[in-house]
Amino acid sequence: MTVTKRHSLRIAAVGVISAASVALAGTAAMAAAPAAPTASVAQKAPAVKATISAKPSVTSVKAWQLFRVTGATTGLKAGTKVALQQKQGAKWVTLPASVPVAHNGSYSLGVKLGLKGKNNLRIVSGSTASPVFNVTVR
Structure with missing residues (x-):
């Protein structure tokens, strides 16, 4: 393999790993932040009596x-x-x-x-x- 092909593969691999890291960091930040109650959760309908x-x-x-x-x-x-x-x-x-x-x-x-x-x-x-x-x- 030539030096330029290896260099291109290395840059592509770094790009994929970076994108994955950013996505995981965003997911972790969303999981750490408390979720605000939504209208549907706050106004949950009572269970229907059989x-x-x-x-x-x-x-x-x-x-x-x-x-x-x-x-x-x-x-x-x-x-x-x-x-x-x-x-x-x-x-x-x-x-x-x-x-x-x-x-x-x-x-x-x-x-x-x-x-x-x-x-x-x-x-x-x-x-x-x-x-x-x-x-x-x-």
């Missing part, structure tokens, strides 16, 4: 007859499971009926009940529950 609505397709069915419970959710991600609960005595029992929430927040759950009489039901997801609704099984 809600679930529920409406049965019927109010009275024969034992083991299929009916639907439909509703909408807010504050739940798509794919989150919602399940049916039935009041048995003093406690709520989760039944083996669940479905994921659709991308628009809605759900539709097929249900069959065998416990005759008035059934208090609700839809739940985690600690969020719908209002209680009733279906009578005859």
Whole structure:
């Protein structure tokens, strides 16, 4: 290699290293300076409380007859499971009926009940529950 080519390569390498040093120094200076709060951070919206609505397709069915419970959710991600609960005595029992929430927040759950009489039901997801609704099984 000739002297002029080596000299040109050396100058190019020094130029690249200098540019990198300046960029790093600027980044370090920005990181050291405290950031001023922006309007979006200062006025952060409170988290949306999750809600679930529920409406049965019927109010009275024969034992083991299929009916639907439909509703909408807010504050739940798509794919989150919602399940049916039935009041048995003093406690709520989760039944083996669940479905994921659709991308628009809605759900539709097929249900069959065998416990005759008035059934208090609700839809739940985690600690969020719908209002209680009733279906009578005859």
